[in-house]
Amino acid sequence: MARAQVLVGATPFGPVFSGLRPAGADTALLLVARARRVGLSTFVQTTGARGYLRLGPRQQLRYRLGTDMIYDSRGTPPFVREDYGADVAHVFALDAANHWQLGQQLHYDQSRANATRTGLWLGRLGYQRRLRPASPTDTLSQLRVTALGGLATDRRNGRNDAGVAYGFDAAAIFFASGPAAPPLAVRVLGTRAALGPRTMQRLVAEAAGERTFLANAPLTVQGRLGYRTNRAEDYLQGSVQRIQSDTVAAQAGASYRLNTFTTLRSDNSVLLPTRAFGYRRQRADADTLQDVGYRQRELDTRQELRFARPALQTSLNLSYRERTRAYYLDNSRNLSAIRLANALTREQVKDITEQTTQYQFALTWLPTARHALGLLGTAQLLRVDAPSKDNQQTRDEAQHLLRLTWTGRWAGAFRTTLGVAGEVRQTVFIRAGLSAENYTDRLLHWEPGFTWAPGKLSLRSTYHLWVSYQVRDRESEQARNRASRVLEQTQSISYQLRPRLLLLADYVRRENRVGQLDWARFRESPLDTSVTHDLTVGLRQSWAGRQGGTSLRLGYRLLEQRNYGRAALLSDAPTGPASSLIYLRGITRQQGPELAVERHATAGFNLVASVWLQWLRTFSTYTTGPGAFIGSSYTALDLARETRRLLPYFELTAEWRVGRGRR
DSSP states (O other): OHHHHHHHOOOSSSSOOOOOOOTTOOOEEEEEEEEEEOSSSEEEEEEEEEEEEEOSSSEEEEEEEEEEEEEETTSSSSEEEEEEEEEEEEEEESSTTOOEEEEEEEEEEEETTTTEEEEEEEEEEEEEEESOTTOSSOOSOEEEEEEEEEEEEEEETTEEEEEEEEEEEEEEEEOTTOTTSOOEEEEEEEEEEEETTEEEEEEEEEEEEEEESSTTOSEEEEEEEEEEEEEEEEEETTEEEEEEEEEEEEEEEEEEEOSSSEEEEEEEEEEEEEEEEEEEESSTTSOOOOEEEEEEEEEEEEEEEEEEOSSEEEEEEEEEEEEEEEEEEEOTTOOOHHHHHHHHHHHHTTOEEEEEEEEEEEEEEEEETTEEEEEEEEEEEEEEEOOSTTOTTOEEEEEEEEEEEEEEEETTTEEEEEEEEEEEEEEEESSGGGGGGOEEEEEEEEEEEEEEOOTTEEEEEEEEEEEEEEEESSGGGGGGOEEEEEEEEEEEEEEEEETTEEEEEEEEEEEEEEEEEETTTTEEEEEEEEEEEEEEEEEEEEEEETTEEEEEEEEEEEEEEEEEEEEEEEOOOSSSOSEEEEEEEEEEEEEEEEEEEEEEESSSEEEEEEEEEEEEEEEEEEEEOSSOOOSOEEOHHHHHOOEEEEEEEEEEEEEEEEOOOOO
16 A cells, blocks of 8 residues: 555645545654764754644644754854754545545745745645455555645745645556556646746656566566656846756666576666756846756666576676757847857857766676675776867766676685676877876776674674776876775674673774876885774673663774875974975874664664764874975974864764554
């Protein structure tokens, strides 16, 4: 029933009200609160309440309230985002069979940071019925029609607008092949709100379905057809800006079973969006803005051949995607032919065509029950064509990837994994303006790991080393060649001290080295290195009951980041060199105790809360080197400064379900 309600139960405005609750359902309420610190001075917080009240056997009140805030104590004003919202709907069934419904709903949104506020009141009359009332097995096929009408208000940019709002929603869903098969669905939805000089409207028409023509037939066909139009208007520079969006979408697919093990699938779609930006002057002295728009075409096709046996699975995929965008002008400013042509030329600089072709081959082989070998190969070509000579983005991007993975399970709950991959990326700009950016990037990946869980002990270790050599094509650009190495390792240990007491230790290390590359002699000079350590150690105690479980975790966390590089140390001496080379290390260390509580219940109150009492220290160390350095420079006083702060980082998520169902 949930799937049917999602497809046909939405109303054009406000929340989703798919009908009355069953007669046996009681009042319910869900309260949600989330808050966390995301930076030195930034906090995010959301709260929400949603539920329903059963006012009688035929009527019900549904509601949803919420806030969404981002707070930065350094800002003026401090709130980056401060949003409030509310939805309330009252629905009354006019007959015992619940065919006719009468109701009303209220919708309210306010953004104090953007100084906007919108409100909506709508009356609604709805009708619904089963499409196959004589079938006792099909209770999901149904038809719904809803008519709405009311008042809307909108306040923004110092203006208060109000007007009439109305709409309709008609939808049908039909399970021709039973509730387990995909249904046929049709929906048409339209809304319009006249807000003073502005008009908001939209129309959506969609149809989707899937059909197997004969029982046990090898061919299945499915498709989708849709049309959307949306008109939104807002104030801009003394004018009303109208954004008109129209989109036609079509999708068709098929699946053909060649034999017991082989399947051929095809998925094809076309999308035709257009956007038009028009302007109406509200004041005589307002600037006349040029009407502009674009037409776009998107083609997407994917063909797949899949072969599956118990010990061998393979697939071959061919996909092609094309996106073309072309801009046009309406002569709303009454320009002369020459000036209109020049303005059109400036807009057409943004015209672009993108074509992506990809081949992919995947193979999984199980030589034994405990071992698996996987092979993945990808070849992709992206071609970007900009017709205008002033657009330098015309380029080709080629990518080739080959990855081999092996997974083995051994005696004693020991499992190993190994991944090896090679990748080549090449970017070629066609026009001379950006030809200096042409490069070839060669990447290598090495990914070993293992998991060992003998009894009370569990040990998991993973490594990922990827190396990149980026080489410029031009001989004059070889000084910009770069080599980078990234090593990331994760170690996780847990030990069961008691049946519900667990010892945990996690360590993550990430090292990133960037150097200047001499590709001809295959040598590199280090430029910058950063190393991050993240260590967490703690104990977790859990309790279990008939209504849920609770866990308490107490531990210690250390997060340290070290940046290595070269710089210049300025000298205060009246004689000698003005600066000298130093090897600089910038260190940021965050450490402190960590406490976390989790409560998960089958019904009632759920809580996830954690706090990290963090001592933050930022400082620098350095050693002198020979010679001088041209680049970033510091004095000894600058490098002696350090920062110390106490910052509690916290995260809280709480949910409370109030009410229960009657029997």
